[in-house]
Amino acid sequence: MTLEKFEKLPKELIKRFLYTIILLLIVRVSIFIPIPGVDNLSFYKNLENNTVFNFVNNVVAGGARTIGIGTFGISPYFNATLSIQAIIKILPEWERLQKEEGEIGRKILVQRTRYITFIWALVQSALLVYWIRPYVFNWNASFIVDTMLTLTTGAILVMWIAELISEYGIGNGASFLVMVNIVTGFTKMITLSLQTNDLSNLGPKIFFSSILFILMILISIFISEGKRKVKILSSRQLGTTSLINSRSYLPLKLNAATIIPLVISSLLITLPSYIINKISNSWLISILYIIIPGQPLYLFAYYALVVVFNSFYISLLVNPSDIAENLTKLGVVIPGIRPGAQTKSYLESILNRLGFISATLLCLIGIVPYSIEAIFKLPLFKGLSVTSLLIFVGVATEIAKQVRTYLLSQSYNVNIEKE
Template sequence: MTNEGFEQLPKELIKRFTYTIILLLIVRTTIFIPIPGVDNLSFFQNLEKNTVFNFVNNIIGGGARTLGIGAFGISPYFNATLSVQAVIKLLPEWERLQKEEGELGKRILIQRTRYITFMWALAQSLIVVYWIRPYVFNWNATFVLDTVLTLTTGSVLTMWIAELISEYGIGNGSSFLVMVNIVTGFSKTIPTIFQNGNIETLGVRAFALIVLFLIMILISIFISEGKRKIKILSSRQLGTTSIVNSRSYLPLKLNAATIIPIVISSLLIALPSYVVERSSNIMIKNLFYIVIPGQPLYLFAYYSLVVLLNSFYTNLLINPNDIAENLSKLGVVIPGIRPGSQTNLYLKAILNRLGFISATLLCFIGIFPYVVGAVLQFPLFKGLSITSLLIFVGVATEIAKQVRTYLLSQSYSTTLEES
C-alpha cells in the first residue's frame, strides 16, 4: 500500500469526526438556550432534590434544569424507538414490514418512528408546560403555544441531527448523543467526590476511585459483549460425521435487552421516594417508605424489577420460535436437540438463564459503588448510574468497532485498486 493510501484514510476519518463534533456542539448549544418567561432559579432550587428529575436530567444532558429549547434531548426519539419495537411484536403488519419487505419496509418503519417521535415530543411538551406553571412569570395561552412549539421543534431538530451523525459521522447518532450527555454530567460530579474528608485520605480516595471504576468498566464490557455460543450442525455435516467438530455456532447475547430494563427499573425505583416526599397521606407514605433507598426491601425491589423487565424485553426482542423456524428452514440443528418445539424450548431456557445472569450482574455493579462508599465513608461515582456506565461502554465499543471496520474496508479497497 502506498503512502497516498495511508494519507487518504485519516482524512476521511477526520472529516467524519469533525462533522460529528460540529453537530454535537449544535445540540449542546440548544440544551442551554433557556425558554423565555420562566423563573429558572426557583425551578432549579425546587427540583434539585427530586430523584426522578435528576435521573432523567442526567440522561438527557442537563437541559431540564435550564429548560432549554433542546431540554428533551434525544428522549422523544428514544421513546419512539422503544414504542416501534413493542408495536412490531404486537401488530403482524408492522412485523411483516420488518421481516419481509427488506429495505422498503425498513424505510417505512423509520418514517413511522419519526412521526411517533413528533407525537412523543408534543405530549412531553404539553406535560412540561403545565408542570412549570408555578415558575412562569406570565402564564397564558400564548406562552403555552410558544413553549410547546419550541420544545417540540427542539426535539425534532435533535432527532434530525442524530440521524445525520449516524449517516455522515461516527457511531449511532442517538446513542452517541446520550453518551456525550452522560460524560458531560459526570465530569461535573468528579470534584464532589473529594470535597469532604481530610487531606490525608485523598490518596486513598483516588486509588479507590480508579480501582472501582476499572472493575465496573470490566464488568460492563463483559455484560455488553458477552455471548453464549451454541454449536450448530447442517444436515450435510450430520450425514458425514457423528462428532461435533464444526466451528459454526449460534451466538446469543448475554444482555440481549441492552439498557432498556435498567433504565425503566431505575425510573420506577425512584418513584417511591418522590411519593413519600410529596404525599400527605400517612398510609401511602408508609407503604412506599419500605422500598426507598436505605430501607430493607429497596434492594430486593430493585433486583426484582431488573430481573422481570430483563426477561420481558429479552423475549420481546428475541423470539426463540422464529430462531427455531429459521434453523429448520436452513437445515441446521443443535446437536442433541430435536428441531422444532424442542429447539424452541431449549433456546427459551438458555435466554432465561442469560437474562437472569445479566440482571444479577447489572444489580451488582449498580449497588457496588454505594457499598464501597459506605465502607470508606465517602461518596463514589455520585451521578454515574449503572445505566450511564452501560451506555458509555456500549457506545464506545460500537464506535471503536465502526472505526476499525471502516479502516479495514478502506484498506481492502486500496489494495484492490493497486492490484
C-alpha cells in the same frame, strides 16, 4: 490518541470526527438556550431534591435545570423507538414490514418513527409546560403554544442531528448523544465531589475506588459483548466427521435486552421517594419507606425489577418459536436436540439463564457506587448509574469497531489499487 497518530488517519475519517464534534456542540448549546418567561433559578432550586427530576436531569445531563430549546434532547426519539418496537409485536402488518420487506420496509419504519417522535415531543412538551406553570412569569395561551412549539422543534432538531451523525459522522447518532450527556454529567459530579472533600486524605480512597471502577468497566464490557454460542449443524453435516469439527453456532447475546429494562427499573425505583412526599396515609408511607434508597429492601426491590423487566423485554425481542421454525426451514439442528418444540424449549431455557445472569451482573455493578460511598465516605461515582455505564461502554465499543472497520476497508482498497 496522539497528534501524530491523528494526522495519519485517512482524511475521510478525520472529516467524520470533526463533523460529529460540530454537531455535538450544536446539541449541547441548544440545551442551555433558555425559553423566555420561565424563572429557571426557582424551578431548579425547588426541584433539586426531587428524585424523579434528578433521574431525568441525569439522562439529559443537566438539560432539565434550564428549560431550553434542547431540554428534551434525544428522549422523544427513544420513546418513539420503544413505541415502534411494541407496535411491531402487536400489529402483524408492521411486523411484516420489518421481517419481509427488507430495505423498503426499514425506510417505512424509520419514517413512522419520525412521525411518532413528533407526537412524543408534543406530549412531553405539553406535560412540561403544565409542570412549570408555578415558575412562569406570565402564564397564558400564547406562552403555552410558543413553548410547546419551541420544545417540539428542539426535539426534532436533535433527532435530525442524530441521524446526520449516524450517516456522516462516527457511531450511532442517538446513542452518541446520550453518551456525551452522560460524560458531561459525570465530570460535573466528580468535580463537585472533589471540591467538597478534604483532598489530603483522598489518595488511598481514590486508589481503591478506581480499582472498583475498573472492575465495573470490565463487567460492563462482558455484559455488552458476551454471547452464548449454541452449536448448530446442517443436515449435510449429520453423520459425518463434521459433527465434531463444526464451527457453526447460533449466537445468543448475554444482554439481549440492552439498557431498556434498566431505564424502566431505575425510573420506577425512584417513584416511592417521590410518592412519600405527596401522600398522608401512614400505612402506605411505611410500606414505601422500606424500598427507598438507603433502606434494606431497596437493592432487593431494584434487583427484582431488573430481573422482571429484563426477562419480559427479552421475550419481546427474541422469539424462540421463530428461531426454532427458521432452523427447521434451513435444515439446521442443535446437536442432541430434536427440531420443533424441543428446540424451542431448549432455547427458552438458555435465554432465561442468560437473562438472570445479565440482570444479576447489572445489579452487581449497580451497587458498587453505593459501596464506595458507604465504605470510603466518597460519593465519587454515585451519580454513575448502571444505565449510564452500559451506554458509555456500548457506544465506545461500537465507535471503536466502526473506526477499525473503516480503516481495514481503506487499507483493503489501497492494496487493490496497488495491484
